[in-house]
Amino acid sequence: MSIFSRWLGKLRFGVFSENDLKREQVKTENEPTGENIPRHVAIIMDGNGRWAKARGLPRIAGHHNGMKTVKRITKAADRVGVKVLTLYAFSTENWKRPKAEVEFLMKLPQEFLSLELDELVENNVQVRMMGNRELLPDHTLAAVEEAVRKTKDNTGLILNFALNYGSRIEMVDAAKELARQAAAGIIQPDAIEEADFERLLLSSGLPDPDLLIRTSGELRLSNFMLWQLAYSEFWFTDVYWPEFSEQHLFDAIREYQRRARRYGGL
Numbered sequence: 001m002s003i004f005s006r007w008l009g010k011l012r013f014g015v016f017s018e019n020d021l022k023r024e025q026v027k028t029e030n031e032p033t034g035e036n037i038p039r040h041v042a043i044i045m046d047g048n049g050r051w052a053k054a055r056g057l058p059r060i061a062g063h064h065n066g067m068k069t070v071k072r073i074t075k076a077a078d079r080v081g082v083k084v085l086t087l088y089a090f091s092t093e094n095w096k097r098p099k100a101e102v103e104f105l106m107k108l109p110q111e112f113l114s115l116e117l118d119e120l121v122e123n124n125v126q127v128r129m130m131g132n133r134e135l136l137p138d139h140t141l142a143a144v145e146e147a148v149r150k151t152k153d154n155t156g157l158i159l160n161f162a163l164n165y166g167s168r169i170e171m172v173d174a175a176k177e178l179a180r181q182a183a184a185g186i187i188q189p190d191a192i193e194e195a196d197f198e199r200l201l202l203s204s205g206l207p208d209p210d211l212l213i214r215t216s217g218e219l220r221l222s223n224f225m226l227w228q229l230a231y232s233e234f235w236f237t238d239v240y241w242p243e244f245s246e247q248h249l250f251d252a253i254r255e256y257q258r259r260a261r262r263y264g265g266l
């Protein structure tokens with residue numbers, strides 16, 4: 001049931017609690033508006049394990065709740081006018097985790113998409129994936145590719161999952177391709193420009209992130225979009241990803257709107 005119809009029902013039967021009203025008030029008061037909404041927001045969704053541990057739950061419960069946050073934040077980002085939302089769902093280094101946790105994480109895209117794909121299609125969201133497809137289990141890749149195919153002509157928010165993604169290998173692969181082209185005489189090494197390199201990155205065609213958010217209090221990039229984040233604004237919070245709310249996203253965006261981006265100039 002959509003929020004809209006739930007609210008409609010509550011209105012009809014007059015069962016609005018004071019909390020409902022307060023929540024809605026806070027929501028609209030805090031919602032960023034104006035011209036300079038970040039076009040591309042990238043998020044390192046961290047702290048699922050610690051969230052679960054603090055509640056005496058297994059780590060996978062944290063990931064599962066993190067999946068629910070993905071839905072919440074996708075809707076909120078779309079509502080305020082973000083055009084691209086990139087979510088770091090699994091890094092090339094995450095394979096080092098215990099097998100059972102990796103298996104669980106690899107089932108999440110499938111579960112998420114089986115629950116949400118229809119609504120994403122309805123809301124004109126375009127799903128993309130950025131990462132190495134080769135090592136992904138067939139069921140994970142099939143679910144993601146189905147979503148990519150079904151939404152490819154959508155023109156709304158781009159929901160870009162970084163899945164089996166690592167920035168260094170992304171750049172090494174781009175360098176290899178440029179080297180191949182140079183060896184084949186297709187390009188002159190001295191003529192290589194930033195744009196030539198950029199075209200070979202997995203984010204090709206997307207604007208660089210304007211705003212990077214990392215949850216859980218960690219202050220590092222963890223091999224995430226190292227090239228693309230060169231001039232992004234960073235926003236960190238101690239909040240664990242499963243508890244990250246629309247309010248937090250809006251706080252981050254409003255803080256972004258107060259920053260002066262100079263790109264090395266004055």
Ligand code: FPP
Nearest residue numbers: 045046047048049050066067089108109112
């Ligand atoms: C980092 O937290 C989080 C991950 C490695 C996985 C992120 C995945 C999700 C939030 C769900 C993705 C959902 C979809 C739809 C693909 P951590 O486990 O490192 O937390 P910790 O640092 O507290 O241990």
